[in-house]
Amino acid sequence: MGKLDKFLLTDLFKGLMLTLKYAFKKPITYQYPEVRRPIEPRYRGRHRLTLHDDGSVRCVACGLCAAICPSQCITIEPMEGPGGKRMPQVYEIEIGRCVFCGFCAEVCPFDAVVLTQEFEMATTDKSTLLFDQQTLREKPRG
């Protein structure tokens, strides 16, 4: 850098120019929660248990998701439903411990558990972070 540039504070003005330029551009900050940011299609958020057309869960409680889960936050207790069909009696995800790696959805042989784009699960009470089968069946908000 030349002595002249240093004396004239060229870099300072260059920086100020950039700031000035953006002052007249459309802002990129989203005013969350009033404005919601678009989510990438492969974003991994809260789980959902997918259903058959008749409203029954697709899950057969094979236990693979619980086995692959690196944070060991999935609990499944299987049962036999009508006609000897296997289904989960208990399907719980302790979402507070989930790392959203998506292994459970990856390993599921029936696409019965998927990761939705819902990410708003903040709470002040940790015990509400245990999502049971009913919660997991619900369609994601937003």
Added chain:
Amino acid sequence: MPVIYIDDQPYEVAAHHNLLHACLGLGFDIPYFCWHPALGSVGACRQCAVKVFRDEHDRRGQIVMSCMTPVRDGLRLTIDDPDVRRFRATIIEWLMVNHPHDCPVCDEGGHCHLQDMTVMTGHNYRRHRFAKRTHRNQDLGPHIHHEMNRCIQCYRCVRFYHDYAGGKDLNVFGAHHHVYFGRHESGALESEFAGNLVEVCPTGVFTDKPARRYYARKWDLQSAPSVCGQCGVGCNVLFNERYGKLVRVDNRYHYEINGYFLCDRGRFGHDFVNGEERIRRPLARESRGASLRETSADDALSRATQAVAGRRVIGIGSPRASLEANFALRELVGADSFYLGLSDAEFKSANLSLALLRELPTASLHEIETADAALVLGEDLLTTAPRMALALRQLARRQPTAESIVACPVPEWNDQAVRELVQQQKGSLFSATPGPTKLDEDAAAVYYGELDEIAGLGLAVAAAVDQPSAETDSLATQIATALRNAKRAVIVSGGNEAVMQAAAAVVRALRRAGRDAALCLTQPEGDTLGLAMLGGRALSEVVRDGAECVIVLENDLFARLPEADATAFLERTKTLIVLDHSITRTTARADVVLPAATIAESTGTFVNYEGRAQRCFSAFAPQPDVRESWRWLDALRSSLFWPTFDDVCRAMAQAVPAFAKAPDAAPSAAFRQIGNKIPRQSPRFSGRTAITAQLNVSEPKPPDDPDSPLAFSMEGSREQPPPALIARYWAPGWNSVQALNKFQQEIGGPLRGGDPGVRLIEPEAKP
């Protein structure tokens, strides 16, 4: 020993094995289905293909089935050749054409040999688009679930059930692609060993029906090595738990005792652990006549302590409680006031057994299987010691084989050929029982008579062994000749004193004649012999003596004493304290009931029929108010003497010389592998952090286990543990029970590090 070359590397292998056995023993992974170390080879599945070369210049080779190829010196082969790999993958794909691919809902999933082998061969994409053949399933009774569509036609079930165990009601039907394995019609399987189909079947055709109710995968089970207490044989088992419930009982390999197989009583007889009759809280009553009410552990203990203090207390032990529990009771009440909780007949038979075992050598089940002649005196083994009956059947099958293959050299592992050769020949197995038994069909000669007549026959055999005579028409002479001609003979008896004495007389006579003979005496319960070794008074004396305060340890007096005697005795007793895990008629009359842990929840030592002390470990921590009996009994004393199991075990070894070696039965609680305890849970154990989240989102600390080197956790040593501490069979790529191959010194041989347990009785007489 012959040297074989695998990919040009020389390996020394045993001459009498087939190539598959040898390669698996060397640590190579070859997929297989129909071969089983205990059942031999039939070459039914075509899965274990390898390529064999004529000599070192041959590069083309020839694909052969390794299970049907004998080992010979200089044999050259390759396991990992593109041709054989493709061949094996094609075979699996072919088997999979009709396999329903229902792994997610199959109970075998996670410990399925077919899954392991499919992954091993690399077949991973199904091309078959058409309908699959289907079968109708049968109801095979309360123990075995049948799902015939999953069958891959390896014939193992029939070869075990029909050939090995002698069952008549399961066979193979149909032809070509409609081969069906089952009964001729639905109905409970009749064999006492039907439960082994669960482990023998490489896939999910036969699964454990009681375990099915719990839907637990193998990787989710918390398990610990233990011992079956249903009879005196002391088979090694694995207890598997999930959610505080005993889910299933698996065979735990012990070369000398149960090998690969258990009886159904051992496998399915532990339902009481989850039973409705379990006592889970301490019970006490205010006064005689008041009803039993649940109370706290402290209250129950203080009541019991008050009742015991300053009074003459007598203790009644139990053959189904561990040695330590019986010892703790004996220490609490004093040796003079300790009564063995055995009926009169059991007491006499147990004491006589002990005296005879100290005099004469005995045989393990493996030694029975490999003996050359056997005589059963007075015992219906399929009810008193079923696993021993299975061992005797192997003797009867193996002995004519050994003779036939001398004349016509067929390798012993070549199962089909050997059975062609042997046909209906029977080995030197003789049976003398009060009535027909299922073992009769394997016996060369059978005798039915009253017990004193059987004893008479035994003595006649002993006399005939002593003085061989020319006349051969009498049964006694025939038996005596066979026993004299045998290199090793085994005499099995039990129960009745006169018959046991007669059996001992035969063994003595054979040993006088310079023959190697052993005496096996069955024991009715898991710790009968241990109780006799501990020593105490007969239960009939207690009725005469009576006492103000009586402590009954895991026993039902009504099962041991005549009804009138038991009632009269309990009416004279002022305070009755009972420790038990389930409700009995005795607990119903108790003043204080302390809930005892079952064998699946406690650490203890049991002594089997041959005097082998074996350690059982708790598979899961009992509920808070349930404790091991020795813990309760220790708490009844003025101060705690034994905070951990090792303390009570060591105290017992010091106090009772007969048990000096008992602490060596398994490593102590201080044992660590690379600084770690051995985990009871698999590394894949699921839901650890979520399982109790409905109670508290913070994960609780796992229960401590001060009594054993095992941890109630998935964390710990990943190394192969010492044999007494093996909690599951698993090796990389081997999730099924066949992973056992990786735990044995040689396949079908002893476990690495020697088989667990320690023999406490050494006979005085030497051959």
